[in-house]
Amino acid sequence: MKKTKGSELAEKLTFTQPHIADAAPKAVEKAQAFCEDYKAFLDAAKTEREAVKEIERRLRKAGYQPLDRTAKKPYKPGDKVYYNNRGKSILAATIGKEDLEAGVRLMIAHIDSPRLDLKPNPLYEDTDLALFKTHYYGGIRKYQWGVTPLALHGVVAKKDGETVEVHVGEEAGDPVFCVTDLLPHLGAEQSKRPLSEGLKGEELNILVGSLPYEDEDVKERVKLQTLALLNEKYGITERDFVRAEIEAVPAFKASDVGFDRSMIGAYGHDDRVCAYTALRAEIDTENPKFTSVCVLTDKEEIGSMGTTGLNSDYVFHFLGYLADIQDGNYKLMLQNSKCLSADVSAAFDPTFPDVMEKRNASFLNKGVCLTKYTGARGKSGTNDAPAELMGFVADILDDAGVIWQTGELGKVDAGGGGTVAQYVANRDIDTVDIGVPVLAMHSPFEVVAKLDVYMTYKAFAAFKASKK
Ligand code: MN
Ligand code: MN
Numbered sequence: 001m002k003k004t005k006g007s008e009l010a011e012k013l014t015f016t017q018p019h020i021a022d023a024a025p026k027a028v029e030k031a032q033a034f035c036e037d038y039k040a041f042l043d044a045a046k047t048e049r050e051a052v053k054e055i056e057r058r059l060r061k062a063g064y065q066p067l068d069r070t071a072k073k074p075y076k077p078g079d080k081v082y083y084n085n086r087g088k089s090i091l092a093a094t095i096g097k098e099d100l101e102a103g104v105r106l107m108i109a110h111i112d113s114p115r116l117d118l119k120p121n122p123l124y125e126d127t128d129l130a131l132f133k134t135h136y137y138g139g140i141r142k143y144q145w146g147v148t149p150l151a152l153h154g155v156v157a158k159k160d161g162e163t164v165e166v167h168v169g170e171e172a173g174d175p176v177f178c179v180t181d182l183l184p185h186l187g188a189e190q191s192k193r194p195l196s197e198g199l200k201g202e203e204l205n206i207l208v209g210s211l212p213y214e215d216e217d218v219k220e221r222v223k224l225q226t227l228a229l230l231n232e233k234y235g236i237t238e239r240d241f242v243r244a245e246i247e248a249v250p251a252f253k254a255s256d257v258g259f260d261r262s263m264i265g266a267y268g269h270d271d272r273v274c275a276y277t278a279l280r281a282e283i284d285t286e287n288p289k290f291t292s293v294c295v296l297t298d299k300e301e302i303g304s305m306g307t308t309g310l311n312s313d314y315v316f317h318f319l320g321y322l323a324d325i326q327d328g329n330y331k332l333m334l335q336n337s338k339c340l341s342a343d344v345s346a347a348f349d350p351t352f353p354d355v356m357e358k359r360n361a362s363f364l365n366k367g368v369c370l371t372k373y374t375g376a377r378g379k380s381g382t383n384d385a386p387a388e389l390m391g392f393v394a395d396i397l398d399d400a401g402v403i404w405q406t407g408e409l410g411k412v413d414a415g416g417g418g419t420v421a422q423y424v425a426n427r428d429i430d431t432v433d434i435g436v437p438v439l440a441m442h443s444p445f446e447v448v449a450k451l452d453v454y455m456t457y458k459a460f461a462a463f464k465a466s467k468k
Contacts (some may be wrong), residue, residue, distance in 0.1 A: 017366050020403045020451040027403075031454035035264060038453060039254040041276050042266045046170075046249045047153045048298045048308075051111035051272060052090045055279055055296055056082070059092050062283045067093075067318070071325045078287045083318055088298040088308040091318050092282050094464075096291035100328030103336030104291045104319070105464050106429065107282070108310065108420055109274035109343065110300035113267065114138030114442045116145060116179075116204055116248040118154075122241055123208075125223035130209035132177075134248060136201065138301030139417075143198030144443045149176040150206060154246035156236050164234050166244075169251040176251045177206045206248055250444040257447055263364070264453070269446040271300065273436045273453055274342035281460035292464045293319070300343070300420055310420040316427060331428075338392065339431040340463055341383070341421035342456075344448075345369040346409050347437035355414045362407030362437040364449040368456040369407045370394065371433040376416025383421035385432035393432055393463070400462035403455050407437070434459065 003011075021028055045051035064080040075081065075095045082092040089111070096104075116134040124131055136142065151169025158164060169176040181199065182190050190198070212221035213228060230236055236244075254266035275296045282294035299309030306312060323330040348361040362369040372390055375382030397404045409417050425431040436456050439447040 017363070017405050018403065020365050020367055020455060023403050024401070027451055027454055031450040032261070034454045034457065035450040038273070038276050039264060039266070042254040042264075042268060042272060043170075045111070045272060046113075046151070046268060047115075047247050048088050048112040049155065049245075050153065051275065051296065052084060052087055055090050055092075055111075055275075056084055058279065058283065059090075064092055067321060068325075069321045074326045085314050086308055089314065090296050091315065092279070092294045093322065094282065094285045094288055094292045095326070096288045098290055100291060100323055100326045101332040101336065102290060103333060103338060104293045104322075105288070105466070106293045106295065106337055106339040106424070107278045107460060107463070108295040108297060108315075108339065108341050108424065109278045109435075110271040110297050110310075110420065111275045112138070112298045112301050113249075113270060113272070114140045114301055116150070116206070118152075118206075118241065118244070118246040118248070120242045122246075123223060123226060123238060125220040128210065128212070128222055129207060130222045130226040132206040132208055132248075133202075134204045134206060136204060137247070139442055141196070141443065142201065142204060143195060145204060146179045146181040146199050148178065148444050149251040150178055150248040151176060151251040152246055152248055154244060156234060156240050156244040156246075158236065158240060158243065164236070166234065166246055177208055177248065179204050179206055252445075262451070263447050263449050265445050265447050267444055267446070269436070269438050269448050270344045270441050271342070271435070273344060273438070273448055274456065277436075277453060277457040278342050278460050280457055281464055284461055285464045288464055289467050291322070293322075297420065304420055304423055310423040315424075334428045337429045338389070338463075339421075339424045339429050340393070340460065341419050341424060341431050341433045342435050342460065343419040343433060344435045344438040344441060345371055345407050346441055347439050349439055355410045357408065357411045360406070360408045361410075362405050364437055364439065364447075365451050366405045366437075367403035367452060368397075368459045369405050369435060369437050370397070371407060371409075371435070374409055374416065374418050374421070374433060376418075377413065381418050381422070383419075383425040383431055383433070385421075386430070389430045389432050392430075392468075393434070396462050396466045396468075397459055400458060400465075402459045402462055404459060405437075 045054045059082045064082045067081040067083045077097045079095045117137045119133040122132040154166045156164050209226040213224040250267040257263035257265040285292045304311040345362045348363045373382040373384040421431045436452050
């Protein structure tokens with residue numbers, strides 16, 4: 001049937017965001033296969049420290065060498081180096097054919113996720129139960145963290161110089177831990193609280209024991225019994241909690257979601273889904289035109305402060321070392337660089353449509369989300385990527401056949417948020433946000449679509465391989 005003039009014009013001038021399964025049907029099977037390894041990564045990397053360990057293992061396996069900061073001769077195109085920053089953030093690079101002054105292709109994602117951290121003095125006994133006090137890390141909806149199985153992950157830096165790892169609640173047969181909540185029969189008063197106080201910060205206490213130490217002459221016998229078990233297993237005393245970082249995270253593993261297995265439910269997609277896809281793209285980059293740098297950072301969820309967060313100089317020290325070794329002009333390198341700040345976006349949830357503006361929201365299965373700005377209250381606190389940069393990245397994605405969408409973080413004045421983009425852009429590097437749409441972000445069980453994860457990998461690989 002002949003098209004009308006109007007329908008021809010509409011086809012030419014308007015845009016409708018396709019479902020990836022329609023626009024790229026072959027991607028469905030590829031995404032399934034790609035995401036099997038992603039689930040394994042999630043299970044192996046539930047904290048920033050574990051993520052760094054797992055990433056370093058994968059980098060070494062792929063032939064990356066530790067950066068030699070005092071190297072006397074420049075690295076060759078195709079050489080692969082990495083730098084482990086204090087075991088909590090990590091950088092990897094593949095040297096390009098062009099001089100560093102032509103700029104680097106920088107990708108940044110974060111590997112910390114919201115969770116419950118133990119307080120420095122966590123252990124106490126109340127009414128014959130032993131519990132841990134916690135201080136939550138990052139933006140959580142506190143009521144979501146009650147009555148869900150928790151595992152404890154972390155380290156204790158002992159006085160004898162040894163750092164012992166704590167890792168309980170993940171293996172088959174391990175005990176788990178939990179924050180308790182009231183029964184509905186007695187919940188009438190609690191139910192009148194606003195949702196944000198359904199469980200209050202000081203009610204996020206983790207149940208860890210209930211048996212007394214056998215000697216009836218001592219006080220707080222359940223606490224003592226807990227300490228005795230910890231001392232037996234880790235050689236630590238109560239005072240050593242001050243020298244520890246122990247994080248309570250959901251104890252379950254990543255699973256497929258849906259009859260069609262099209263989605264993944266897991267703890268910590270934000271932002272390990274971008275960290276994983278960025279890492280895979282970095283490892284797969286062979287002989288790029290521009291030097292490729294991949295940064296997987298800590299502390300994003302609490303404002304990027306500290307030596308392992310993006311607001312510190314560690315990334316720029318790394319770039320400075322590279323410039324020295326390659327004998328390139330550091331400032332020119334920064335000015336000519338392009339950065340993808342890879343972080344998740346809030347996917348449209350049909351159960352809660354009111355917080356989104358449908359024309360400018362991101363959706364599951366519609367591709368990697370390119371975000372011009374984040375922020376809150378009139379774009380406050382955002383890196384607002386310039387039109388030229390949006391065009392530059394859009395061209396790379398289009399040329400590589402990547403299905404991508406755009407979206408804002410909710411309706412104007414509905415809330416908002418930020419990413420690390422500002423810390424990079426403030427250093428004179430063109431930066432734009434991009435990432436995977438997520439449902440139930442910051443909850444213990446976040447959901448992503450496999451097709452979006454796969455398209456995000458394709459987007460990052462295309463950015464690193466780009467010739468312009
Ligand atoms: Mn994030
Ligand atoms: Mn986040």
